[in-house]
Amino acid sequence: MAKKSDNPYVVQPVMKALKVLELVARHGHEIALTAVSKELRIPKTTTFRYLQTLTAAGFLDHNRTTDRYNLGPQLRAIARADASVSKVRELARPAMIELMHEFNETVNLAVKGNGTIVYIDLVEANRSLRMQARIGDSHPMHSTALGKAILAFLPEAERQRQLDLPLTERTGRTLLEREEIERQLRQVKRVGYATELGENEDGAMCIGVPVFDEDGYPVAALSISAPLMRMPHSLAAKAGVRLREVAAGISTRLGSPPPTTAG
Amino acid sequence: MAKKSDNPYVVQPVMKALKVLELVARHGHEIALTAVSKELRIPKTTTFRYLQTLTAAGFLDHNRTTDRYNLGPQLRAIARADASVSKVRELARPAMIELMHEFNETVNLAVKGNGTIVYIDLVEANRSLRMQARIGDSHPMHSTALGKAILAFLPEAERQRQLDLPLTERTGRTLLEREEIERQLRQVKRVGYATELGENEDGAMCIGVPVFDEDGYPVAALSISAPLMRMPHSLAAKAGVRLREVAAGISTRLGSPPPTTAG
DNA sequence: AACACGAGTTTCGCCTTGCGGAATTATGGG
DNA sequence: CCCATAATTCCGCAAGGCGAAACTCGTGTT
Numbered sequence: 001m002a003k004k005s006d007n008p009y010v011v012q013p014v015m016k017a018l019k020v021l022e023l024v025a026r027h028g029h030e031i032a033l034t035a036v037s038k039e040l041r042i043p044k045t046t047t048f049r050y051l052q053t054l055t056a057a058g059f060l061d062h063n064r065t066t067d068r069y070n071l072g073p074q075l076r077a078i079a080r081a082d083a084s085v086s087k088v089r090e091l092a093r094p095a096m097i098e099l100m101h102e103f104n105e106t107v108n109l110a111v112k113g114n115g116t117i118v119y120i121d122l123v124e125a126n127r128s129l130r131m132q133a134r135i136g137d138s139h140p141m142h143s144t145a146l147g148k149a150i151l152a153f154l155p156e157a158e159r160q161r162q163l164d165l166p167l168t169e170r171t172g173r174t175l176l177e178r179e180e181i182e183r184q185l186r187q188v189k190r191v192g193y194a195t196e197l198g199e200n201e202d203g204a205m206c207i208g209v210p211v212f213d214e215d216g217y218p219v220a221a222l223s224i225s226a227p228l229m230r231m232p233h234s235l236a237a238k239a240g241v242r243l244r245e246v247a248a249g250i251s252t253r254l255g256s257p258p259p260t261t262a263g
Numbered sequence: 264m265a266k267k268s269d270n271p272y273v274v275q276p277v278m279k280a281l282k283v284l285e286l287v288a289r290h291g292h293e294i295a296l297t298a299v300s301k302e303l304r305i306p307k308t309t310t311f312r313y314l315q316t317l318t319a320a321g322f323l324d325h326n327r328t329t330d331r332y333n334l335g336p337q338l339r340a341i342a343r344a345d346a347s348v349s350k351v352r353e354l355a356r357p358a359m360i361e362l363m364h365e366f367n368e369t370v371n372l373a374v375k376g377n378g379t380i381v382y383i384d385l386v387e388a389n390r391s392l393r394m395q396a397r398i399g400d401s402h403p404m405h406s407t408a409l410g411k412a413i414l415a416f417l418p419e420a421e422r423q424r425q426l427d428l429p430l431t432e433r434t435g436r437t438l439l440e441r442e443e444i445e446r447q448l449r450q451v452k453r454v455g456y457a458t459e460l461g462e463n464e465d466g467a468m469c470i471g472v473p474v475f476d477e478d479g480y481p482v483a484a485l486s487i488s489a490p491l492m493r494m495p496h497s498l499a500a501k502a503g504v505r506l507r508e509v510a511a512g513i514s515t516r517l518g519s520p521p522p523t524t525a526g
Numbered sequence: 527a528a529c530a531c532g533a534g535t536t537t538c539g540c541c542t543t544g545c546g547g548a549a550t551t552a553t554g555g556g
Numbered sequence: 557c558c559c560a561t562a563a564t565t566c567c568g569c570a571a572g573g574c575g576a577a578a579c580t581c582g583t584g585t586t
Contacts, residue, residue, distance in 0.1 A: 009315040009535090011573070013544065017277040018320040025341040027376065029348070029383045029398055034562060043546050048564075052272040057281040067553095067563070071345050078288040079342030082334050085292070113290070120292045135292050272564090274544065276573065297533060306575050311535075330534070 016042060017050040021059055024051075025075070030068035085111055088211060088220045089121050091253050095246045096123045096222070103239055105226040108206075110146045111219060113138055115165050117147045120220070133225075139200060142181055143170045145208030146221040148194035152185040153210045153218040159185070173198045193240035203228050207236055209243040214255035222247050279305060280313040284322055287314075288338070293331035348374055351474060351483045352384050354516050358509045359386045359485070366502055368489040371469075373409045374482060376401055378428050380410045383483070396488075402463060405444055406433045408471030409484040411457035415448040416473045416481040422448070436462045456503035466491050470499055472506040477518035485510050 019040055024031055037047040051069055054060040058074030089109065096107040100123045110117040116138040133139070141147030141162060151159055167176050175181050188194040194208045208223035224239050231239070282303055287294055300310040314332055317323040321337030352372065359370040363386045373380040379401040396402070404410030404425060414422055430439050438444050451457040457471045471486035487502050494502075 007315060007319055009312045010319050011276050011280065011312050011316045012571095013274050013276045013573085014280040014313060014316045015320055017274065017280075018317070018322060022320075022337065022341065025345060027381060027401075029381065032562080044563085045546055045565090046544080049272045049274050049544080050277060052270055053274045053277045054281070056270055056273050057278055057285075059281060071341075074285065075338075075342065076345065078285065078334075078338065079346070082288060082339070083342070118290060118292065138290075275542095276544085295533080307534085308536090308575055309573080312573080 013050075016040075016046070017054060020047060020050045021054055021075075024054075024060060024069050025071055027070075030063060030066060030070045032066075032068045036069075084213065084219060085120055087254065088250070091250050092211070092220075092222060093121065093123075095250060096121065099123075099222075099224060099242065099246060100125055102242065103224055103226075103235075105224050105230070108133060108146065108223045108225055110139075110144075110221050110223070112141075112150050112221075115141065115162060117141055117144060117150065117221065140168050140170065142167050143174045143196070143200040144223075145194045145196040145206035145225075146223045147208075148185065148188055148196065149208035149210045149221040149223070150218045152188035152194060153212070155217075170200050171198055171202050175199060191240065192244045195236060195240070198228055205231055205236070207231075207239045207243060209240070209247040210251075211247050212251040212254065212256035214257075216257050219254075222250070276313075279303075279309070280317060283310060283313045284317055284338075287317075287323060287332050288334055290333075293326060293329060293333045295329075295331045299332075347476060347482060348383055350517065351513070354513050355474070355483075355485060356384065356386075358513060359384065362386075362485075362487060362505065362509060363388055365505065366487055366489075366498075368487050368493070371396060371409060371486045371488055373402075373407075373484050373486075375404075375413050375484075378404065378425060380404055380407060380413065380484065403431050403433065405430050406437045406459070406463040407486075408457045408459035408469035408488075409486045410471075411448065411451055411459065412471035412473045412484040412486070413481045415451035415457060416475070418480075433463050434461055434465050436460065438462060454503065455507045458499060458503070461491055468494055468499070470494075470502045470506060472503070472510040473514075474510050475514040475517065475519035477520075479520050482517075485513070 020036055020042070023036055023039060033044065033048055033051060036042075036051065037044045040047065042050075051060065051062070055062045055069065055072065058072045060069045060075075061072040062069055088111065092109050096109060100107045103125075105125045107123045108119060109121040110119045112118075117140075118138045119133045119135050121135060122133060139147065141151050151162060154162065163178055163181065167181075168174075169176060175184065184194075192209065196206045196208070198205060200206065204225060205228045206223050206225040208221045210218035211220040211222060213219045222243055224243060283299055283305070286299055286302060296307065296311055296314060299305075299314065300307045303310065305313075314323060314325070318325045318332065318335065321335045323332045323338075324335040325332055351374065355372050359372060363370045366388075368388045370386045371382060372384040373382045375381075380403075381401045382396045382398050384398060385396060402410065404414050414425060417425065426441055426444065430444075431437075432439060438447065447457075455472065459469045459471070461468060463469070467488060468491045469486050469488040471484045473481040474483040474485060476482045485506055487506060
């Protein structure tokens with residue numbers, strides 16, 4: 001009675017529960033326990049448990065008056081987040097390639113995670129010494145230009161919450177003093193770009209700018225990273241200005257209101 | 264060691280697998296087995312199994328070159344379908360209320376399911392004798408005006424596939440002859456609205472029109488339903504024309520190309 | 527070139543815990 | 557008020573999920 005798959009690692013309860021989720025989702029709207037059970041040929045008790053579990057996890061929503069289930073907030077949130085990331089990546093890619101050629105350095109794109117930034121795309125300069133990051137890697141917010149760019153433009157309450165978390169020390173130069181960080185963030189907000197000098201990785205530096213979504217929220221950041229020795233102050237400033245322009249273009253295309261560059 | 268929930272019906276493997284799914288999704292991009300395992304404090308073997316299962320179900324995607332996982336097509340499809348349904352419902356609601364007042368009959372909105380139509384919204388006239396349908400109910404395509412409206416505008420291949428399925432007989436008047444159905448569908452395509460007279464429920468009739476998405480695909484249908492006795496031919500024709508107008512407006516706002524009313 | 531390390535895959539046997547039939551309670555239509 | 561249908565709860569069995577450990581494979585190091 002080999003059923004679903006030849007893959008011996010498939011966990012049956014999980015697989016069946018996913019079928020339930022799928023059925024409910026594809027149904028378009030509110031469906032009752034018995035209907036799901038009949039449709040999937042899964043005993044009512046088992047179906048009941050899956051529906052309960054999916055609901056507890058927020059993937060489904062249980063309407064107590066009609067005793068029916070439909071898609072839950074969790075799934076919608078995931079979908080929205082994914083769509084947002086996809087869109088940012090798509091919009092940013094051409095600009096990133098252009099920037100890479102312009103400065104001949106690696107260009108990074110990251111989104112805001114929970115207390116961290118997560119790299120979602122990068123275009124490497126071929127003369128890059130070694131890879132700085134990989135897609136999917138996550139780094140602390142306070143030790144990267146990407147993170148600082150986002151932090152600076154976060155709503156006050158959320159920024160405070162972020163800075164309340166323990167700040168990990170990545171290198172000897174990583175900023176750990178709250179005072180100092182907040183001073184820098186104000187500076188970032190003023191000039192519109194963030195700089196990080198060997199604070200995340202020894203010998204490497206980075207210039208980052210935020211990308212805003214339609215609500216003016218900094219969902220992502222764009223950066224140019226380089227070995228410290230290859231990026232003098234003057235060039236960094238130039239890069240910052242260019243990044244700011246490019247990011248503003250992306251933000252606009254994401255439906256963002258005009259950037260709040262002014263302090 | 265009571266963990267997640269006080270709900271005794273929560274199935275642990277399912278719950279944990281959902282956590283894995285959520286983590287991968289929220290990560291923004293490609294994440295490796297070990298990272299998931301560490302983050303969630305779930306043993307590597309177990310995490311491995313969940314990732315395999317989620318992948319087999321299409322909820323995740325396994326990149327074999329990098330050995331990392333990210334969101335899969337299944338989840339995106341579900342999300343897209345849901346967003347589409349939500350949007351249709353949202354756009355249609357005001358028009359439905361207007362139509363209800365105009366004809367003082369129940370107005371229905373349904374989406375195309377698999378071989379059926381599924382009611383996703385309805386606005387009942389208060390003089391309605393009894394409820395015709397409930398949100399979430401699904402009816403055959405060939406026995407309802409909603410279904411016929413959709414069938415008529417489906418791509419040829421898909422329509423044939425639908426009609427190949429066994430046709431259930433809802434009432435004595437339900438159309439079962441393929442010839443007859445296809446003749447009616449051509450007629451529907453010509454006039455732009457479908458009519459059903461006691462074919463789905465004795466004594467009830469319905470007039471339905473399709474709603475198109477941005478690809479010109481009939482994702483949903485709008486209808487007015489009434490007791491047979493209250494809806495003479497002339498009034499039905501008038502309702503058909505009005506529905507056609509209203510649905511065209513909704514289709515346009517969904518990004519649909521100009522309706523293919525011409526035969 | 528050999529080695530050490532880390533990541534993914536496979537095995538294996540224990541025993542948790544998921545399963546589903548059946549009993550029980552809630553619901554709502556007639 | 558009763559009956560039909562649906563949702564919950566109970567319970568004992570054993571299916572199958574679990575995780576430690578062994579194994580493989582690829583990378584980077586000495």
